Amino acid sequence: MRCAHMVAFELHAAEMIQALWTTLVKAFDARSNDLDYFQVHVGGEDPAEKYHGEMTSRLISELVPADCNSRFLNEFDRAYDLSLEWCRNLVGIDSLDGDGRPEVEHSGRCHCGSVKFYVRAPAEISAVKCNCSICEMSGFLHMLVADDKLRIECGEELLTTYQFNKNIARHTFCRVCGIKPFYRPRSNPSGFSVNVRCLDGATIESIRIDDFDGQNWDLAIRSLQAD
Numbered sequence: 480m481r482c483a484h485m486v487a488f489e490l491h492a493a494e495m496i497q498a499l500w501t502t503l504v505k506a507f508d509a510r511s512n513d514l515d516y517f518q519v520h521v522g523g524e525d526p527a528e529k530y531h532g533e534m535t536s537r538l539i540s541e542l543v544p545a546d547c548n549s550r551f552l553n554e555f556d557r558a559y560d561l562s563l564e565w566c567r568n569l570v571g572i573d574s575l576d577g578d579g580r581p582e583v584e585h586s587g588r589c590h591c592g593s594v595k596f597y598v599r600a601p602a603e604i605s606a607v608k609c610n611c612s613i614c615e616m617s618g619f620l621h622m623l624v625a626d627d628k629l630r631i632e633c634g635e636e637l638l639t640t641y642q643f644n645k646n647i648a649r650h651t652f653c654r655v656c657g658i659k660p661f662y663r664p665r666s667n668p669s670g671f672s673v674n675v676r677c678l679d680g681a682t683i684e685s686i687r688i689d690d691f692d693g694q695n696w697d698l699a700i701r702s703l704q705a706d
């Protein structure tokens with residue numbers, strides 16, 4: 480188990496270094512010999528990298544019996560997932576929204592828990608209460624986010640879509656419990672509207688709710704765009 484965790488950490492560290500180097504190259508038009516650290520660690524040019532790989536292979540072959548390979552790989556996957564989750568949490572804490580407010584990663588789900596998701600948004604949420612027919616009946620409390628802010632953890636195959644009127648908005652409901660945790664709204668068809676009522680309250684510091692006159696959608700959206 481310790482061997483699996485060490486190898487997972489080594490692999491993840493190497494990928495982190497490569498990702499950082501790629502970002503620096505794009506941002507500053509840098510070369511591999513501009514910074515000594517990256518000259519040594521990126522691209523496999525240093526002879527030590529070859530020996531490092533061979534050493535890791537010998538370590539695995541000597542410490543992991545052949546009949547434990549499956550267990551080793553399972554532990555490796557689990558350890559690597561821990562590293563990825565650490566990075567996701569770090570990105571969620573340090574990222575900013577369009578107004579420069581720090582974002583956190585909120586978790587959410589439908590009523591039965593078949594659909595689970597994560598969304599990056601400020602801890603101080605700005606929500607919208609709409610009075611259109613479907614929002615009035617369902618009690619949906621809107622938080623608009625960009626497409627890349629929402630990540631579905633599980634249950635995507637259980638979502639069913641309902642459309643009406645202009646057939647622009649795609650209302651997605653859990654087929655098991657009927658709750659709509661998020662959907663593609665008419666006002667933001669390339670992004671999502673997340674139901675604030677479906678979020679875990681542990682990451683929410685406050686909620687400010689503004690009214691939106693969805694019964695007169697065209698006039699209301701033009702007023703928002705003018706503002």
